[in-house]
Amino acid sequence: MALRRKLFAEQRVARGYSQEEFAEVLAVAASTVVRWECGRATPQPHQRPRIAELLGITLPELGVLLSPEQSPETAPLPDTPSLPDGDDDDMKRREVLGLLAVTGVLIALPAPDGVARGRTAPALLETGEALHRSLWQVYALSDSKQSAFPAVRGQLDLMTKALAEARTAGEQTRLCRMTADLYQLAGELFFDANRYTDAAECYTLAAQAAHASGDHDLWACAMTRHAYVELYAHRAPSAQRLLTAAGRVAQRGDRTLSTRHWVAAVQAQAHAAVGDLNACERALDEAEKVHTLGGDDSRNGGWLRFDGSRLAEERGACYLQLGRPELAEEALTAALAQPLSLRRRAAVLSDLAVLGAYRRDISQVVHFAEQALGLADRSHSGFVGKKLDGLRGRLAPLLADARVSELDHRIAALPRTARREGHAYE
Template structure:
C-alpha cells in the first residue's frame, strides 16, 4: 500500500473491520474507504464522530490518524465541508448567485409595454406555479435540503429566459411574483447551509420582485425571512426594523392569509432575544390567532407555510431564551409529541438539552443531545450543527463528566455548512 495514512488503515484492521465492513458501518461505498486510506479523499466532519467510535479513538486521535502525509498532488485537498452538495460546490454557488443577479436586473427593468408573449414566458405562466409548489414540497419533505438545489438552479435559468421576453403587464407581474417565490426558496437553501449573507441577498431580491409584482403578502414574507437571518445571526437589533416594515406591509395584504401572524411569531423571538417577556407574550398571543383562520386556505405551503403548528416549539424556545425554564419545558415537550420534520425535531431536542444544562441535569443533556446528533448525522444540515452550538456553549460547567466531553467533541465535528 502506497498510503501515508497507514496507521488509519491499520487501526481499522485492528478493530476487526475489512474495508467493505467499515464502509457499510459508515453508509459509504467501499471505494470511499479506499480513497480515505490512500490519501485521495478526506472524511467529512459529520462522518468523523461515528468513525471515531468505530475505531475506538477520540476525535483528536482520529485527526492525527487522518493528518498523516498524503501522496504528492493531494496536499491541497480540504477537509472543509461543502457549501452545497457536489465536488464543484463553489462553482454551483457562483452560478446560482449569477442567476440571481441576472433575474434581479430583469425584474428591475421597466416594462416594455408590448403585449406579445414569448415561448419561455408562456411555459412559465402555464406550469410555473405548479412546479414551484412541488419544489417547495420536496424542500419541506427532504432530510437533506440541498437535494432540491439542481432543480431550483434549472428553474432560475428558465425564469431568466422568461423575464427577457415581452408580455402583457399582467403577465409580467405574475412572472415577478413567481420569481419572488423562487428567490425565497433559494434563500432557504442558503440559510440551511448557514450562508447568511447569501440568504439575505436572496430575500432582498425577493422583496423587490414581490413589490414589482404587487403582492404584499409575498413581500412581507421575504422581509420576515430576511429578519430571521439577522435574528439567527444574533443581531436582534437589525431584525426589528425589518419586522416592523413587514408588519406594515402585511396589513395591506390578504386578511385571510396567515402572513401577519407569522410576522408576530418572529417578532416574539426578537423580543425574547432582547429580554422583553411581556412583549414576547403579546406577540405569541397575536401569532396564536392564526388558528382562527380558515385552515389550509390561510397559507400556500410554499413561501407562506405558517399555520400555527410550530408555535409550541417557538414558544418554548422563546421562554428558554428568556431564562424561564418553568415555562419552556411544557411547551417543548408538547412540541416533541407532535409530528415534526427532521430539522424541527432536532431544534426541539437541542432546546430540551439546553434546558437540562440549565438545571445541571447531565442525564437530560445526554438523552436529548444524542438524539439531536443522530438527526444531524442523517441530514448533514448546517442548521442543526449551528443549533447545537447553543448547547455547546453551556456545557463548560459539566465537562468533568466524560459523556458531556464526548458530546462536546461530537458537536464540534458537525458541519456548519451543508
C-alpha cells in the same frame, strides 16, 4: 407519478417540448418518454448527457430527478450534497448570485417592446406556479434540504429567460410573483446551509419582485425570512426593524392568510433575543390568533406555511433564550409530542438538552443531545448544527463529566457548511 419524475416532466414542458418533440430529438419512441416520466423506466447512461442538455440542467441534477424516491425514514443520504464545500460549491453559488443580479435588472427594467419571443415565458406562465409548489413540497419533505437545490437552480435560470421575454404588463406581473416565490425557496436553501449573506440577497430580491407584482403577503414573507438571517447573526435590533416593516406590509395583505400571524411569531423571537419577556408574550399571543383563521392556505403555493403548529416549540425556545427554563419545559414537552419534521424534532431535542444544562441534569443533557446528533448526521443541515452549537455553549460547566465531554467533541466535529461565512457573524 412520483414527485421527482413529475419535476422531470414539468422541466420538459418548461423548456417548450411536448413528449413527442422530446422523443423525436432523442430518437426514441414517445411511449419511452411516457415511461420515463411515470417512473416505469429510466434513461440509459448514454442517453443522459443529451437529456440534461435539452432540459437545461447538469448531469448530477438529472440524476436527482431520476433517482428512486423513498420515505424520509428509509431514504439514504445523497453521496454528494448539492452545496458541498470547495470550488464546485463556489461555482454554484456564483451562478445563482449572477442570475440574481440579472433578475434584479429585469424586474426593475422590463424588456422593451419588440423583444424576440421565445418559448420559455409562455411555458412558465402555464406551468410555473404548479412546478414551484412541487419544489416547496420536495424541500419540506426532504431530510437533506440541499437535495432540492439542483431543480431550484435550473428553475432560476428559466425564470431569468422568461422575464427577458415578457411582453405585457400582465405577464411581467405574474412572472415577478413567481420570481418572488422561487427566490424565497432559494434563500431557504442557502439559509439551511448557514450561508446567511447569500440567503439575505435572495430574500431581498424576492421582496423586490413581490413589490413589483403587488403581492403584499409574498413581500411580507420575504422580509420576515430576511429577519431570520439577522436573528441567527445575533443582530436582533436589525431583525426588529425588518419585522416592523414586514408587519406594516402584511396588514395590507390578504386577511384570510396567516402572514401577519407569522410576522408576530418571529417578532416574539426578536423580543426574546433582547430580553423583553412581556413583549415576547404579547407577540406569541398575537401569533396564536392564527388558529381563528380556518380555511385552506394551499393556494399560497408553499412560501407561506405558518399554521400555528410550530408555536409550542417556538414558545419554548423563546423562554429558554429569556432564561426562563421553568416556562420552557411545558411548551417543549408539548412540542415533542407532536408529529415533527426531522429538522424541527432536532431543534426541540436540542432545546430540551439546553434545559437539562440549565438544571445541571447530565442525564437529561445526554439523553436529548444524543437523539439530536443522530438527526444531525441524517440531515447534514446547517440549521440543526447551529442549534447544537447553541447547546455546546451551555456545556462548559458540565465538561468534567466524560459523557458531556464526548458530546462536546461530537458536536464540534459536525460538518459545517459555510464555516467561514458563519465565523463572520459570530
